[in-house]
Amino acid sequence: MPLAVLVAGMFMSILDVTIVNVAIPTIQNDFGTTVEDVQWVANAYTLALGVVVPLSGWLGDRFGHGRVYILSVLGFALGSALCGISWDLNSLVVFRIVQAIPGGIIPVITLAMVYRIVPREKIGTAMGMYGLGIVFAPAVGPTLGGYLVEYVDWRLIFFINVPIGVLGAVAAVLALPSFPPGRAGRFDVWGFLAVASGLFALLLALSEGESWGWASYRVVILLIYSALSLALFVVIELEVDEPLLDVRIFRHWQFTNSLLLISLMSVALFSGLFYVSLMLQQAQGLGAFETGLVMLPQALATAVTMPIAGRLYDRLGPRLPAVVGLILVAVGTYLMTDLRVETPREHIMWLLVLRGFGMGLAMMPIMTGGLAAVPPHLVSRAGAFNNVVQRTSAALGVAVLTAMLTGHQAQMMADRGALVPATTAPPALGSPGTPSLLGLYAWYQQTNLQVYVAVLDEIFLVTAVISVLGVLGALFLRSSVRAAPGPPAAPAEPAPAEASIPSPRPAPDAGPSLRAQPAAVGADGQESRRPGG
Structure with missing residues (x-):
């Protein structure tokens, strides 16, 4: 409950x-x-x-x-x-x-x-x-x-x-x-000001880069300020006695590797949701609710797979489910590189379902495997790093891919326009054998949609490559479940079996008078009893 x-x-x-x-x-x-x-x-x-x-x-x-x-x-x-x-x-x-x-x-x-x-x-x-x-x-x-x-x-x-x-x-x-x-x-006031202002500047640059221009003065200044602020944050956290976010946590390679994989998966997840939704609405003319219905089976596939992935983690560790899940994401995304304007919605839906199975299978083993390498009293701070990485990587991935999409779309339209020589005289509208103005506009609109979908196929190819990089990173995850670092647990007794910090009280004798249920160790290293003890 x-x-x-x-x-x-x-x-x-x-x-x-x-x-x-x-x-x-x-x-x-x-x-x-x-x-x-x-x-x-x-x-x-x-x-x-x-x-x-x-x-x-x-x-x-x-x-x-x-x-x-x-x-x-x-x-x-x-x-x-x-x-x-x-x-x-x-x-x-x-x-x-x-x-x-x-x-x-x-x-x-x-x-x-x-x-x-x-x-x-x-x-x-x-x-x-x-x-x-x-x-x-x-x-x-x-x-x-x-x-x-x-x-x-x-x-x-x-x-x-x-x-x-x-x-x-x-x-x-x-x-x-x-x-x-x-x-x-x-x-840690100074550490908070450094990381908060750095993340604010980074997210603002990513949010407004498309409208302001990625090479504009404001975006460049924001990115430089963000890099300097985050670097200053690292220096501050290494010097203060009580850091806001202990960056020494990155000494644990399993945790660092999990953050890298989470960032890659966040890009693959949110870019897929974003660009497939754009294609269904702009290229195939679906409404918001119809688009959601096409994408709903992907969510259901993820919901079914995630509890299974958790049980697999408990038995096998994070490596196998993460590798298999990321392979499914990479394959599903690669198959989307062949989409066309007239591609049936059912075909798109099943490709999304394949990606959903992969996401559900890989995400939680990766995150849990990284947190398992962190000392118990640092789990809440590690969770903050996880949350920041998920949001910034998703925003960064969508921003970069959107910039690629806009640039490639403009270039491809220019290339198709160059097929018509500049000296070609426009047809006289209304004369026999020539299209009407409305017909010319329809041709242009159809060409624009075809170019748009072709560029989306390139974006899906890049996303598939990102997923393959995730597969390579998942191979470095542990192949078995290990307890988080910390003092060894006490021998098997009726007293708290899950505690990683020895209790200062002597262990009681086993007997019917012992009513306390097992204690769980908190992120701060303290025990918390469950109700009913």
Whole structure:
């Protein structure tokens, strides 16, 4: 029950990211604004996440993970209600920032709490359930969002979070065990300013690079400032006694390798969702809800596979499911390089299902295998790194691939236009044997769509290569499950068998008077008893 409560809360926070993207055109029409301005509904949320996510681990250790989780769920519900009653674009952007603050905290806090309430030998199965929010929520977002936007009202995509958030907070109070504050230490102000400003600048450059121009003065300055700020953050964290995010965690190769693989998978996941959706809507003329229905089987395939992947991790370790899953993603993506304007929707759907099986099989073993190499008291900080890498790599991948798409599309249209000599006189419209103006426009539009889909095929080829690189990286994962580094556990006794830190009390004799259930060790190194002991 505690695990179900945590997964539901995180699913709500991540679902909001993709479900809002579907409503962007409708919001633009409702508020009568430009495309560039309405994009700030999504960009403001992303930028706020980059600021708050590094702070999440420290907040959990300082005030207690349970308390921070409950307040974050309620805060997310409040922010969603404010977004639903927004009266213009400016108010909606401000309320999206308010919504993003608890929305960025929830996934990090949830991950740390999962590691505290689940026995180590079952952590793979638990992470398979946890992963539904990371992979399944973005995939199901277009379907749910498309239905609400087309048949109800776009404001409902925000209002729907209010009752879910309130019920989730009540369930958390009733079901979650006690999570006392841990070893938070003094707040690292300078480290926070460095990493927050660096991530803000990076995400802003990635969000506005297409409209401002990647070689423009503003984008170049933002990228340089981001690189310098993040480098300064590393220096600060290596010097202070109580770092906000301990960068020494990257000494654990398994964790570093898992972050590299997560970044590659995030690019493959979100670029597939983004560009397939574009193709279905722009090249085949589907609506938002119809597009979501085509992509829904992929989400269902992922949902079915992730719990299986968790059980495989518990038995076999991360290497085998990760390698097989990434191979499926690479094959499914490569087969999409042959798409055409007239490709049947059923064919696209089955290719997406193949990718969904691969994503569900690989994502959680990779993440869990990396976290298994981290000391227990650093899991919450490692979760913050995971969250930052997922969001920045997805934004970076989509931005770079979109720049490639725009450039190649313009070049291919110019190449086809060059096939007609400049000295060729245009046909006299209306004369016998010549097409009408409407016919010429239809030819141009058809050519433009064919070029667009051809360039998308090139993007899918690049994504397939990225997935192959992930397969190579997955070969370096451990082939068996190992406990996270830390003091050895005590011999088999009725006392806490899962604890990695010896209890200062003498172990009691086995007997019927022993009523305490096994204790789980928290991210702060402390024990937390489950209800019922």
